[in-house]
Amino acid sequence: MFKKFLLTLAAVIVFSTGNSYAGASYHEAYQEEDSWLESYNRAVFSFNNGFNHYVLMPVSRAYRAVTNQFFRNRVNGIINNLEEPLYAGNYLLQGEFSQSGVALSRFVINSTLGLFGMFDVAGGWGLENQPTSFDDTFATWCIPDGPFFMLPFLGPSTPRATAALALDFTADPVYWAVYQDSNVNSKISYTYTGIKAIAVMERNMDFLNDLEKNSVDFYSTMKSAYLQNRKNKGCFRNADENPAVSYDFDFDMEEEEEDIADELLVQPLGEKRSSRPQLLVLP
């Protein structure tokens, strides 16, 4: 099983060498889609949105109604603690040995002294929670992201994110620990997945609803935010470059990019590139 996994990874790495997006500007973050892909994505997005509004959010609201913040924090703590071995493994694959040690120590300390992760004892000792995933590992290995697409139920994704998600899912200790008895296994894993989905939605639904209410094109907002958040990860973060490069923008670039003849209407803002006066005064 593990051998097969390694072979798959090796294949992915071989196929992806030579592709580097390092130092890409924010312009590349938001991908223009083919019309068929966009239609598909928007359809799945609205399906997911409906599912969230009619199923997941009502359940999450019920969960919020019958629990208090203290209880929910303990549940979140347990879920996070169960992921700590995954973090440790991924940091190892990324060559981040000390981070891997931190995650492992956190798991041992919080599982015991922290009562199965209910309390973050290790965090109080300076061992801070630093989540990571297979997607971060892939990014460290310079595997490119690929086109944006929507997964039913699971939300925004890319080929790299989907592959990583599948691995995160199968490598989750909850699925391994109960791997022996398939009947018990499926019950536990369904329950665990359900609880996780509800807990995550409970934490995020106010923000999501707010975002939707204030958006004129919610799909584009989510897509843009998702892709920006994924940029500049691992190998795609060029150490010599400005860490702000993914969200730095410059009006001059707009001019070049769009190549519009009436450029005199809007003059570049940068003093360093031009001695023309700044034009920020609205007519």
Added chain:
Amino acid sequence: MKKYLSAIVLVLSVLFPVWAAEAAVDAKGAEQFVKDVTEDGIENIINANISQKEKDARFEKLFNNALDLKFIGQFVLGRYWRTSTPEERNEFIEAYRKLNIQTWSKRFDEFKGRNFIFEGTTPSNSANQVFVNSEVPMEQGAPAKVVWRVKQNGDSYKIVDIIIENVSLAITARNEYSAYIKKAPGGVRDLIKDLQSKTK
């Protein structure tokens, strides 16, 4: 003399783009400006013992003073800025301003009991701008990374973008609005109407 100076700056900026951008901005001043704005917000709005209405009014004032909305609006509208009439531009900025105030004055209260830890600055490729880095410790999990893009104009500073966990609010709005305008039959006019309807 001024002409020569600009020429020198231009040449230097081609050779040392980052250095030139950095040199043009008083990074310490920019950081202090963001510190003052956040402290003002936390002390006089979030922690103040006043009515919600008064809080909203104070937030609007802080928002108007701290942000350069004309600059942001121009960036957010992107290529459509050029093709818009002056009236449309002004209406867009006003609608965008109101929507943001509505969104953020509500969310602002969630910062109760939290504070910003400032972690220095990062240069921008745009002249007279700089990124001020900060973190907000969360109740659970890793702290949230908040970066402020600050533009200097003489002695005064304005925030022109806020980047939360690598997500720039300006770029997100720009992507969203361009996608919307492309599909809307009435273009920018439709966008303005839609934004206005959200704050009524």
